[in-house]
């Protein structure tokens with residue numbers, strides 16, 4: 001299994017190094033092993049957003065950390081695409097330019113993997129082929145309604161403001 | 165100091181019970197002591213969003229937790245208003261209807277406390293009397309620019325989308 | 329193999345039997361705070377074998393059963409079913425021959441928890457074996473819970489390695 | 497007593513001396529991901545006496561000094577100053593007589609960290625005493641860091657009590 005781990009590491013590293021600049025619109029990133037012996041070494045993430053010096057992952061901002069983590073999760077997907085992927089408001093820390101790149105990447109990957117994602121950001125909603133609304137018309141009881149993008153925006157608020 | 169803690173507990177509880185329905189548009193909440201002896205008891209938070217049964221704070225949703233926490237922090241402010249309050253993207257988990265109520269409350273409290281808040285939500289930005297933009301026109305170097313609401317939206321993305 | 333629908337009945341805030349069709353490749357779920365969106369993700373993790381109540385934001389496993397509202401009584405049973413389209417035959421072992429695969433879990437208030445594959449009563453282990461090595465499991469990288477996306481890179485190097493092994 | 501401005505020089509991504517005027521009661525800070533917004537909050541916590549590098553997202557305290565970019569060299573010194581309007585005389589003790597109160601902290605690469613009140617060299621303890629009991633301190637309830645708002649109610653009962661004692 002040393003062989004298997006070696007191949008896994010190399011392939012995830014290759015994908016991560018490709019997906020990071022796709023999500024950030026530039027920059028570079030890689031993963032490193034903390035020790036010689038792959039069977040008991042840890043994995044370090046090294047990330048360099050565009051125009052910045054390489055720094056410890058901890059100095060990155062909230063949005064930069066979320067985007068780096070997405071690049072790593074999607075790199076693992078490219079290696080071994082699970083039947084589906086569930087994402088719960090992963091775009092909450094992202095500004096619109098980064099949300100735009102995230103949505104474009106998810107759309108591209110949906111060719112091989114099925115995505116079910118929760119979001120209240122208009123840009124992410126627009127990438128969906130199908131939108132499902134959950135409401136609590138009766139307090140405390142969840143129901144499902146099929147919605148289009150206009151209704152979806154009304155449910156999470158953009159519309160709610162116009163009405164109130 | 166037993167007396168002081170007792171008074172503090174009662175006043176924060178009174179504020180919390182008043183601010184929770186203000187932020188949620190209904191419901192009720194309180195804090196309870198876990199033991200008889202106030203000097204070594206812990207504090208439990210009991211919250212009931214509108215129309216739901218009282219449940220453990222852990223069953224609440226991401227947005228409901230954030231809003232309950234805001235009610236508690238602001239209750240402490242009403243007891244002892246610090247010279248200023250710094251809020252870093254506390255509205256990220258909130259939908260627009262809740263962000264609207266949060267913004268209204270912050271506006272009301274700004275009579276006694278100065279607020280400096282970070283947000284990329286249009287509704288929160290609109291409550292500001294003054295907007296400060298931070299840019300990295302030169303990669304890796306932060307600079308300050310004074311902005312109006314339109315420029316602010318362009319910086320965090322709404323506008324960025326139109327240009328790209 | 330891809331997901332066709334998620335059926336919930338008596339699971340958390342889904343008091344009424346609810347079918348969520350997910351036929352497309354890219355499905356967005358929207359709604360106001362507290363309406364039940366993350367409960368759907370919890371339902372999927374629960375059916376795949378999640379055994380820790382704390383990871384489902386509850387104190388005991390019975391916390392996943394509809395607990396009532398100010399106008400409705402608590403229920404006695406929670407059931408969730410995932411329906412997969414398996415026309416590509418990619419489900420492992422004996423399951424590859426079926427065009428459809430149903431994975432179901434049922435829990436009653438007395439604590440009795442049962443798993444079913446195509447209506448056949450099976451062990452939890454059997455459900456986990458179906459998804460072994462695919463990155464899908466109650467806590468694998470294919471399911472990112474609310475507020476946890478950055479944790480994968482903030483964790484210690486040994487923990488990131490565990491994620492990597494899951495992908496192997 | 498309210499805040500009039502925050503001055504940063506060589507602190508984190510603020511390579512150039514920068515004055516942020518906060519004259520109003522309600523000030524919003526906006527900008528794209530990674531531009532330096534949370535660094536401003538870190539600067540305020542640092543001046544108020546934060547002594548843990550980890551709480552400032554760094555490994556050593558020198559990580560708060562501008563570390564350079566692909567085109568700029570690292571700097572040797574970080575300095576942050578908070579300027580308060582004290583015309584209401586609410587600053588405690590000897591400071592109540594001044595119409596303005598300046599709180600400043602300076603750190604050099606060799607690790608030398610100094611605090612100043614109205615340009616008078618003081619101990620960290622003196623800065624903390626100015627804000628004692630006001631809910632302002634490096635980790636008090638008046639400063640909510642990014643992603644931590646829900647922690648206050650998810651913490652154990654003993655920890656919530658500590659917050660309450662701060663408000664007393």
Ligand SMILES: Nc1ncnc2c1ncn2[C@@H]1O[C@H](COP(=O)(O)OP(=O)(O)OP(=O)(O)O)[C@@H](O)[C@H]1O
Nearest residue numbers: 225226227340361362363364365366367393394395
């Ligand atoms: N067993 C149960 N019975 C009834 N209601 C429950 C049960 N468990 C959880 N809930 C309710 O479900 C709600 C939380 O739902 P959920 O976390 O899915 O919301 P959400 O749509 O994800 O919201 P957000 O946008 O804030 O993240 C809570 O208000 C809680 O009271």
Ligand SMILES: Nc1ncnc2c1ncn2[C@@H]1O[C@H](COP(=O)(O)OP(=O)(O)OP(=O)(O)O)[C@@H](O)[C@H]1O
Nearest residue numbers: 061062063508529530531532533534535561562563
């Ligand atoms: N000592 C330092 N020298 C130079 N740059 C630094 C230093 N410390 C941190 N940074 C940079 O500051 C950036 C993070 O800034 P900050 O966390 O304030 O972003 P933000 O505006 O809050 O973004 P977000 O919207 O994503 O939360 C990182 O990219 C990091 O590289």
Ligand SMILES: [Mg+2]
Nearest residue numbers: 225226366474
């Ligand atoms: Mg949720």
Ligand SMILES: [Mg+2]
Nearest residue numbers: 061062534642
């Ligand atoms: Mg930030």
